[in-house]
Amino acid sequence: MASADLSEKLICCVCLSTCEDPILLRCGHNFCRECVEDVLHTPEGSGSHTCPQCRDEISEGPALLKVRPLDEDYGTFCTDCTCSPLPAVISCLYCEASLCDNHLRVHSKSEEHVFTKLNLTCSTHKKTLTYYCTEDAACLCVTCSLSEEHRGHHVEPLAEASPKKEESLRNLRETLSKTQKASEERVESLKQYLRGAQEKAAAVTERVVALFKDTRRQLDILETKILKDITDQEEKATASVCDLIHELEIKIAQLSRDMKDVEDLCAVPEPLPVLQRWVRHSIEDIEVVHDEDRSDLDVGLISVTLHTALSDIITKVKRDFYVQQTPDIVLNLNTASNDLHITNDLKSASGSDFKQNRPKLPERFEYNQVLSTRSFPSGRHFLELETCLSGNWRLGMSYPSVARKGYHSLIGHSNKSWGLCRYLNQYFVIHDRRVVPVPHKPSSQRLGIFLDYEAGHIGFYELCDPITHLYTYTSRFQEALYLILSVYTGWVRIRN
Structure with a gap:
C-alpha cells in the first residue's frame, strides 16, 4: 500500500527506525532531526560535513544547513500518530482527521464517519475542503464558505452533502441502468425486426425469382409451340400451293400443246380432218384448276391459342402470390x-x-x-x-x-x-x-x-x-x- 511504501522511505539511516520529526537533506536522504543534528555537530574534521549515508560533502556549516520537513514531499501525515507519524491514506470528514493504514483499521465505521481520499485542499486558501455549496456544486474550505462569492448560498458540511450526493448518484445510476436496459431491449427488438424483414425479403425474393423463372419457362414453351404451329401451317399452306402450282404448270404445258394442234388444224385446207380432230379436243375436255383447295395461315387459331395460354400463365402467377380475384364491389x-x-x-x-x-x-x-x-x-x-x-x-x-x-x-x-x-x-x-x-x-x-x-x-x-x-x-x-x-x-x- 501507499503508506507501506512511504514508511520504507522514512527509515532513518542513523538509528535504522522510522524517522521521528523527519527531515530531508539536499542529497535526498531522510533522517530523524535529532540523529542528523548529532552527526552534523560532531567535532570531526575541519568544519566540513558529509551525509551519514552517501558521504556527499555538505559545504555549509550545521547552522547554515537548510533542511525541510518531509511532508512537503510526501503529503499529509496521520494525525493520530504520536511518536513517528506515518503518511495518511484517507481522511474522515466527520472527525476532520487524516489516517494512516493502522489507524484506519481501528477508526469508527459508523455512518456519520464519511471517508474520502486525500488532497481535499482549497487551491486558493490551502485549507481543507470541509463544506459543499449546493447552488454552485463546489467544495469549499471555511474561508470560501464565508466569502462574498458564496454568501446566501446553501452550504452544508461535506459529511452531510456526500451521502445526499451518493444517493442522487445511485438514483441516477438506477435511471441510467433502466434506460440502458430499455435501449438494449429496443436494440434487440430492432435487430429481430431487421432479421425478420431480411428473412421476409429473402423469402419473397426467392418466390419472385422462382415465379419469373417458371413464367419464362412457360413463355418459352408457349413461344416454341406457337412458332411450331405457325411453321406447320406455313408448311401446309406452302405444300398445297406448291402442289397447285405444279398441277397448273402441267396443265399449262398441255394447253400449249393443244394450242399448237389447234393452230395446225386451222392451217389444213380440207374440212374433214379438221372436224374429226376437233371432236377429240372439244372444249369440255379442258379441266379448269381452281385454287379453292389451297391452305391459308389460320391467324385466328393462333390468336386464340396464344390468348388462352397467356391467360393460364397469368392465372398461375396470381395463384402463386395468393392474390384473390376480388369480385365486383358495390356500395351499400x-x-x-x-x-x-x-x-x-x-x-x-x-x-x-x-x-x-x-x-x-x-x-x-x-x-x-x-x-x-x-x-x-x-x-x-x-x-x-x-x-x-x-x-x-x-x-x-x-x-x-x-x-x-x-x-x-x-x-x-x-x-x-x-x-x-x-x-x-x-x-x-x-x-x-x-x-x-x-x-x-x-x-x-x-x-x-x-x-x-x-x-x-x-x-x-x-x-x-x-x-x-x-x-x-x-x-x-x-x-x-x-x-x-x-x-x-x-x-x-x-x-x-
Missing part, C-alpha cells in the same frame, strides 16, 4: 349518409349539397360515409379506386361494427377503421385518432388498397408510374373488413 346504399350522392351503378360516391331523403335505418351513417356490400373476412385482396383531381375525401377499410353516429364514426377516429385521407392537396393516414402525414404529394387519380387479412396488413398505394407506396398499417383483425368511403368535396369511384 343502406349505409350511405343522406349527405352522400351514390350513382346508379353503386360504384361512385360524391358529396351532395342536398339531402338525399333516404329512409332512417340503424346502419346508415350520420356523416358523409358509406360501406361496401362485400366483406373481406380472409385472404389477400387488391382494391383499385379512382378519385377526382382535387377534393377532400377519405377511403380505407372498416369493421362493420364501427359507430354510425358521432365523432367516433368517422374513418380513423376509432380503432375500428383505417383510412387514407386527402385534405388540402396532402395525404394523411389516420387510425385510432392518430394522424400521420404522408411525405408524398398527390400525383395520380388512381389509388390501390392491398389487404392481407391473415398477416394483418392494410397498404395504400398511388398507382402512378412507378407505383408509389404511401403507408401500410399492421394490426390483428378481429372482424371481417369492408371498404369504406367518405367524401366531402369531389368524388371517389370503385374501379374493380
Whole structure:
C-alpha cells in the first residue's frame, strides 16, 4: 500500500527506525532531526560535513544547513500518530482527521464517519475542503464558505452533502441502468425486426425469382409451340400451293400443246380432218384448276391459342402470390349518409349539397360515409379506386361494427377503421385518432388498397408510374373488413 511504501522511505539511516520529526537533506536522504543534528555537530574534521549515508560533502556549516520537513514531499501525515507519524491514506470528514493504514483499521465505521481520499485542499486558501455549496456544486474550505462569492448560498458540511450526493448518484445510476436496459431491449427488438424483414425479403425474393423463372419457362414453351404451329401451317399452306402450282404448270404445258394442234388444224385446207380432230379436243375436255383447295395461315387459331395460354400463365402467377380475384364491389346504399350522392351503378360516391331523403335505418351513417356490400373476412385482396383531381375525401377499410353516429364514426377516429385521407392537396393516414402525414404529394387519380387479412396488413398505394407506396398499417383483425368511403368535396369511384 501507499503508506507501506512511504514508511520504507522514512527509515532513518542513523538509528535504522522510522524517522521521528523527519527531515530531508539536499542529497535526498531522510533522517530523524535529532540523529542528523548529532552527526552534523560532531567535532570531526575541519568544519566540513558529509551525509551519514552517501558521504556527499555538505559545504555549509550545521547552522547554515537548510533542511525541510518531509511532508512537503510526501503529503499529509496521520494525525493520530504520536511518536513517528506515518503518511495518511484517507481522511474522515466527520472527525476532520487524516489516517494512516493502522489507524484506519481501528477508526469508527459508523455512518456519520464519511471517508474520502486525500488532497481535499482549497487551491486558493490551502485549507481543507470541509463544506459543499449546493447552488454552485463546489467544495469549499471555511474561508470560501464565508466569502462574498458564496454568501446566501446553501452550504452544508461535506459529511452531510456526500451521502445526499451518493444517493442522487445511485438514483441516477438506477435511471441510467433502466434506460440502458430499455435501449438494449429496443436494440434487440430492432435487430429481430431487421432479421425478420431480411428473412421476409429473402423469402419473397426467392418466390419472385422462382415465379419469373417458371413464367419464362412457360413463355418459352408457349413461344416454341406457337412458332411450331405457325411453321406447320406455313408448311401446309406452302405444300398445297406448291402442289397447285405444279398441277397448273402441267396443265399449262398441255394447253400449249393443244394450242399448237389447234393452230395446225386451222392451217389444213380440207374440212374433214379438221372436224374429226376437233371432236377429240372439244372444249369440255379442258379441266379448269381452281385454287379453292389451297391452305391459308389460320391467324385466328393462333390468336386464340396464344390468348388462352397467356391467360393460364397469368392465372398461375396470381395463384402463386395468393392474390384473390376480388369480385365486383358495390356500395351499400343502406349505409350511405343522406349527405352522400351514390350513382346508379353503386360504384361512385360524391358529396351532395342536398339531402338525399333516404329512409332512417340503424346502419346508415350520420356523416358523409358509406360501406361496401362485400366483406373481406380472409385472404389477400387488391382494391383499385379512382378519385377526382382535387377534393377532400377519405377511403380505407372498416369493421362493420364501427359507430354510425358521432365523432367516433368517422374513418380513423376509432380503432375500428383505417383510412387514407386527402385534405388540402396532402395525404394523411389516420387510425385510432392518430394522424400521420404522408411525405408524398398527390400525383395520380388512381389509388390501390392491398389487404392481407391473415398477416394483418392494410397498404395504400398511388398507382402512378412507378407505383408509389404511401403507408401500410399492421394490426390483428378481429372482424371481417369492408371498404369504406367518405367524401366531402369531389368524388371517389370503385374501379374493380
